[in-house]
Amino acid sequence: MFIIQNRIYSYFERNPQLHVLFIFDKMGIIQTELEEVKDWSDGYVYKVFDGAWFNTKYAIENTWKEKRVVLLFPVGTYPHSEEQQLQFPLLDMLKANMEYKEDDYASYMQQYNLPERFRGFIKKNIAEIMSSKIQNILNGHIDSATFSEDLVCRAFISNYLGDKKLLDWETIIVKMIILDATWEEKKRTDFWHRLSRNLDASKTANDKLMKLFGVSYNLNASQKMKSVAECLKYNCITQLLDVVPGDSYKxxxxxxxxxxxxxxxxxxxxxxxxxxxxxxxxxxxxxxSDIKEEEIINIYGIDANYFYYTEALCWPILQEIVEKKLMADPEDVNDRMRELSLKLPADSHIQIIIRFIEQSALFYIQVRGLGTLKLNHTKEYVNKYITEFYLVDMFYRKTLEAYHDLITKENPIEHMLNVAKRQMDQEYAKVANLLNLEWLTCVEEKGAWFTETGLKHQEDFYANESDLNVKQVIIISDALRYEVAMELMQRLAREKNMASIEAYQAMLPTETKFCKLSLLPHHSLELIGTDMAVDGTVLATTEQRTAHLDKYREGGVCVRYEDVMNGDQISTRELFKRPLVYIFHDTIDEASHSQSPFEVISACRKAIDQLSVLIKRLHATWNVTNVVLTADHGFLYNDMKFEDKDKHNITDASVEKKTRYYLTDSDEYVEGIVKFPLERVSAIKCQMPLWIGVPVGTNRLAASGGYNFAHGGASLQEMIIPVIRSQQKRTNKTEKVGISLMNHNLNMVSSRLKFQLIQSEAVSMTVMERKVVCCIYNGDDPVTQEKVLTLNSTDATNLNNRVYEVTLNLQKSVSASMLQLRIYDADDQLNPLIRETVKNNTMIEQDF
Known part of the structure; x- marks a missing residue:
């Protein structure tokens, strides 16, 4: 509905003899609305005066003689003074007809029962108030109790900004800042022109900005909101800091x-x-831009308690942290990364850099805490790996994951991050090599050939894990390293099924063609050429493996992971009615032999995602009670170039040679190589005595195959494999995760309290998530909203992922200087888990 058009109609309806209605559009508002009118009733002519006096007069007297004429004169074409009126060429017609008047303010006030004090304001602005756009914006907001000049001026400004609803001042100021820096020149020019023409709206906006910022817009500047933006930026960053004399922005x-x-x-x-x-x-x-973050940091330092962080403020802080603190004080760096992450938007691309630095810090913390790597027994090395060192591998992988995410975008500290990454590569290579040097030295000195590690053997997997009393699915994930499986266990902790993990010892060589087939039921494993026969047959295809499995468990079948996930509902249900299904999952090994750094790391993440979904479906959708997941071998991975000088050259005659092992009939000593009788380190029988030679530590041999991603050798990373057992049962968890406050010195600043909650332990197979309700009270009266939070992190390795930031805002005026934070379990809101005193350092205003 177009209000002005209807009012025009009413002029003619009230005055049947009226021929021409003259509209003198003093502010351009009437023309703006009438331009949107597509249709006029029959018998009406709408014309905007174009300066042609004679043609207009002729049309009125002749062409439009039988019409009702609406003649609009834009600014500059109609008389203002009495003298101009006397010289107005159409004065005779004006006197014989009528002028459109915006004199509805009295009826408008009467309609809404508005107080007399608003008469002057409404009289001045009635034309704009009565326009259809403003009426639509104000619809539902106008009555005698709520009417204010501020309300109407916000409607005007909302309209100027192109909005169809009433905006609050927060949104108006945000949009004014956006508009002032936009490339849409016409839209920006039009806004400031319209605002400046409405004296009440411009004064209201000016007063609001002055009250908040002490500065306002400058109509004479090209960037009119520059001072407002500068004040906003400066105070958002430094509001918690006391001004120092050298602060040029004070x-x-x-x-x-x-x-x-x-x-x-x-x-x-x-x-x-x-x-x-x-x-x-x-x-x-x-x-x-003239409030320079580097200048603020020069004045207040990188450790200052900044309230908000812009990206530009983060860069110099991050650079100094990486350059000077990452290796020297990783614990402090980890804490800083948590603080920064919580203060930046979750989708900021700096979060990727923060994640890289955080994971690097966790890596260094773990390495620093390892203690001696020279142990007395092979069991100690195994225990060292499955309790501590696997985390070194995990944090290295996660750091690389973050690194390969961040290098896709340019950033100003790219060089420093590359240096840090190369330093970590070297540190990881050194410590992984040292661990495995000591490990293999201990094995060789004990002469036990891995028989005293305390671990079950891979070749005994089926005998140990098969269960003839239930349907069973066995998943073999190629190259699922133990540390990757440990992260998978964190993911499984969210599900209702119960899972456990145990370390097994892989055969040597830790190579797919040997280790994977040893996981099938068998009576014998035999080397034929360079392949391994199972019960006398080389099982090269899935069909051959199925035929073999059926001999041990009738109806047993071997399938590829892709065939399971791509199968239709009927065939998949039929598949899992079988008593035993082996699923072969090759995501990591298949992707990683390309030696692409990105492929190796992303394949591990992809495998975790795939396997967690697969196990959940096996239990929940396909009704499989018993699921066992294992790997054929692990792997070594270094995200660095291996020069020829780093590759060990072997002159021994060999039956087969790869980058991490070779098979030979010679037991002669070779420097840098440890040799084991093949039949002592595996269940593989040979027609002639063979030895497997592996490089000490993590060295690679000069041979065909991969160097960055490698396996086949006797490192702990290659030999220790996971066995995850998952049972379909509803959880018996009774204990919920604990919670505590990060800081007990709580202060309400600027009418809000920000605090951090710690989930004291990860959600696991024995501990369930907890939902809590947070609120601040004055006595027993709640004075903030209730914030509901679910503490459900399964990350047992990184405390930062179990820290939650909560913000509570005062919703009513409070005069008390001491308030109380209460945190309840959502299932018990009578007995608080936490009660903590909050100092109220602010008084809230309700006029914003």
Whole structure:
């Protein structure tokens, strides 16, 4: 509905003799609305005066003689003074007809029962108030109790910004900042022109900005919101800091906590709103570029308690941390990364850099805590690996995962990150090599050929794990290293099925063609050429393996992972009615032989995702009670180039040679090589005595095959394989994760409390998640909203992933200086888990 058009009709309806209605559009508002009118009733002519006096007069008297004429004169074409009126060429017609008047303010006030004090304001603005756009915006907001000049001026400004709904001041200011830095020149020019023409709206906007920022927009500047953006940026960063004499931006300093509260709301809205955040951050970067983060850091330092962090503020902080602290004090670096991560938007690309630095710090923390790697017994080495060192492998892999994510985007500290990554590569290579040097030295000195490790043997897997009393699925995931399986266990902890993990010892060589087939039931394993026969047959295909399995368990079948996941519902259900199914999963090994750094790391992540889904479906969808997951071998991985000088040259005659092992009939000593009788380190029988030679430590041999990703040797990473047993049963968990506060010195600043909760242990097979409710009370009266939080992290290795930041905002005025934070279990809101005193350092204002 077009209100002005209807009012025009009413003129003619009230005055049947009216021929021409003259409209003198003083502000351009009427023309703007009438331009959107597509249809006029029969008998009406709408014309915008184009300066042709004679043609217009002729048309009125002749062409439009039988019509009702609506003649609009834009600014500059109609008389203003009495003298101009006397010279108005159509004065005779004007006197014989009528002029459109915006004189509805009295009826408007009467309609809404508005107080008399608003008469002047409404009279001045009635034309704009009565326009259809403003009426639609104000619809539902106008009555005698809620009407205010501020309300109407916000409607005007909302309209100028192109919105069809009433905006609050936070959104208006955010959009003004965005518009002032936009490339849409016409839209920006039109906004400022319309705002400047409405004196009430422009004064209201100016007063609001002055009250908040002490500065306002400057109509004479090309960037009109520049000072506002600068003040906003400066105070968002430094509001918790006392001004120092060398601060060249201190003229912007705001000390009022109530004002800071409102400024924080503006900044949070701008940076977190899904539709506005990207444009707002970019606009702030442009308008507030003279508030230089590097200058703030020069004044206050990298360790200052900054309230908000812009990306530009993070770069110099991150650079100094990587350059000077990462290796020297990784514990402190890890804490800083947690703080930074919580203060930045979750989708900021800096989060990837933070994750890289955090994982690097965890890697160094773990390495520093290893203690001696020279142990007395092979069992001690195995225990060292499955309790401590596997985390070194895991953190190295996760750091590389983050690194390969971050290198896809440019960043100003790219060189420093590359240096840090290369340093970590070298550190990992050194410590992994040292561990395995000592490990193999111990094995050789004991002369036990891995028989005293305390681990079950891979070739006994089927005999140990098969269960003839239930349907069973056995998953063999090629190259699923123990540390990757441990991360998979964290994922499985979220499910209702119960899972456990045990380490087994793989055969040598730790090569797929030997180890994978040893996991099938068998009576004998025999070397034929360079292949291994199972019960006298080389099982090269899935069909051959199925035929072999059926001999031990009738109806048993071997399938590929892809065939299971791509199968239709009927065939899959039939498949898992069989008593025993072997599923061969090759994601890691298949992708990693390409030696692409990205492929190796991403394949591990992909395998965790695939296997967690597969196990869940086996239990929940396909009704399999008993699932066992294992690997044929692990792997060594170094994300660095292996030069020819780093590859061990072997002159021994060999039956087969790869980068991590070779088979030979010679038992002669070779420097840098440990030799084991093949029949002593595996269940493989040979027609003639053979030895397997493996390089000490983590060295590679000069041979065909991969160097970055390698297996076949006797390192702990290659030999220790996981066996995960998952049972379909509802959890018997009775204990929930514990919670505690990170800091007990709680202060309400700018009408809000930010605090961090720690989930004290990971969700596991024995400990369940906990849902909590957080709220602040004045006595027994809640003064903030309730915040519900689910503590469900399964990460047992990184405390940072079990820290949650909570923000509670005051919702009512509170005069008490001491309040109380209470945190309840959602299932018991009578007995708080935590009660903590909160100092109220602010008074809230409700006029924003």
């Amino acid at each position: 003229q912007y300093k705001i000390s009022s906590s109530a004002v800071l509260d409102q400024i924080n709301k503006i900044y949070e809205w701008g940076t977190h709103d899904r539709l506005l955040s990207e444009k707002f951050i970019q606009s702030m970067r442009i308008l507030a």
